[in-house]
Amino acid sequence: MSANTDSQLAKRTDMKLFSGEKLLVIVSLIGFALAAGIAVYISIYGAIILPEGNAESAFSFNAAMGMFILSIAAILPVSGLSPGKRASVRWFFIVAALYSYAVETIQHLRGINPRFSQVGTVVDQIAGGLFGVIALLIVIATALFAIPFFRKRQPGERPLLVLGIRYAFVSTMIAHAAGIWMIVLQSRYTGEAGNLIVLHGLGFHALQALPVLGWLLERSRTDEKRTRQLIHTGGIAWTLAIILIGLQTALARSVFELAMLPFLAGALLLVWLVTVVIAAVGLLKIRKGSMVQTNTVSGEENRDLV
Known part of the structure; x- marks a missing residue:
């Protein structure tokens, strides 16, 4: 080596x-x-x-x-x-x-x-x-x-995980902006129905949601082009969802009402979830394959002993 x-x-x-x-x-x-x-x-x-x-x-x-x-x-x-x-x-x-x-x-x-x-x-x-x-x-x-x-990252510096963290920080800064917004208003509410705390909370949850996606993908051993496509898809979907939630809140409307912006935000969060499921399934397949290979090797060793 x-x-x-x-x-x-x-x-x-x-x-x-x-x-x-x-x-x-x-x-x-x-x-x-x-x-x-x-x-x-x-x-x-x-x-x-x-x-x-x-x-x-x-x-x-x-x-x-x-x-x-x-x-x-x-x-x-x-x-x-x-x-x-x-x-x-x-x-x-x-x-x-x-x-x-x-x-x-x-x-x-x-x-x-x-x-x-x-x-x-x-x-x-x-x-x-x-x-x-x-x-x-x-x-x-x-x-x-x-x-x-x-x-610029060097080889071996966990590029997929870091890419997820980069997207997470974009969402986190939007969450911080919502926090400053609340300080200026001295309230969490915008108008009759808007609630900044939803934007604030979901924005910060990117620090768990997007690095987890990178962590799963770097262990799934899928080809590099596909893994980068998945993490970009999940990261962009999450970020756009946060932006849409911010727009809905700025309009002084609830993010839970049946309207176009909340619907699109929910669809984008679902896209992020699908990327996480794909990454998790890939990791499970790798783990299962490793277990089968280990059991096969153990079986061959036992036959040799007999």
């Missing part, structure tokens, strides 16, 4: 998902644990906490932030960043997430809206203002973190 091949294999090993990101995983699990605790609270006491608190909002935020941090933990080793830059990204998201968990949870349980309070004290206003600043910093940090994924 050549030295160049050894180098490529070593780089591929270094780029394993979650590699070296135990702290980020722990921080993500804190979000899930808080969401679970709040769910128990809601089941006992209900969601509304006067005068402004809503435990359901704290539940959804902590779960969403936990999933976002878990996604960052997964793809950070694939970024190609130096150890120092990786540490900077890691610690920024750790601090931002812990502060966000604390403000969102404590304020809602106190009956205070953590972002747009009308009854809070000066301390509550400061905490909410800092919360907004951190939200904007997360947008900037995410944009900067995306840049390394768009540089």
Whole structure:
């Protein structure tokens, strides 16, 4: 084996998902644990906490932030960043997430809206203002973190997975735009029926949906041209669906109504799902073929022993 091949294999090993990101995983699990605790609270006491608190909002935020941090933990080793830059990204998201968990949870349980309070004290206003600043910093940090994924990749740097991550970041920035939109409006609603939280949430779920497609395809061992076509198809379909949902929301209309834009968005999400199913079936065939080959070899070895 050549030295160049050894180098490529070593780089591929270094780029394993979650590699070296135990702290980020722990921080993500804190979000899930808080969401679970709040769910128990809601089941006992209900969601509304006067005068402004809503435990359901704290539940959804902590779960969403936990999933976002878990996604960052997964793809950070694939970024190609130096150890120092990786540490900077890691610690920024750790601090931002812990502060966000604390403000969102404590304020809602106190009956205070953590972002747009009308009854809070000066301390509550400061905490909410800092919360907004951190939200904007997360947008900037995410944009900067995306840049390394768009540089030219070297052989062995998991091109299919990285391609899925590239598409995911496009959708994520749309989600961040929806978050800024909510800050400007000081509400999640646009008009009578539009709800930015749907756009915000689905946009962030690209960080799971599209890298998963790349991860499945790189293991399915299908020919390179077909795998790239599939990941482009899934990535473009998801991104267009998010854009259509954004347009429907901007029109102050519900994304769940029976109308052309939601219908097209749903059809595009179905296209993404089909690409995932195709990739998963390809992987299952490979696994099944490997098992059959292993059993065949074992059988031949047993006959030789006899």
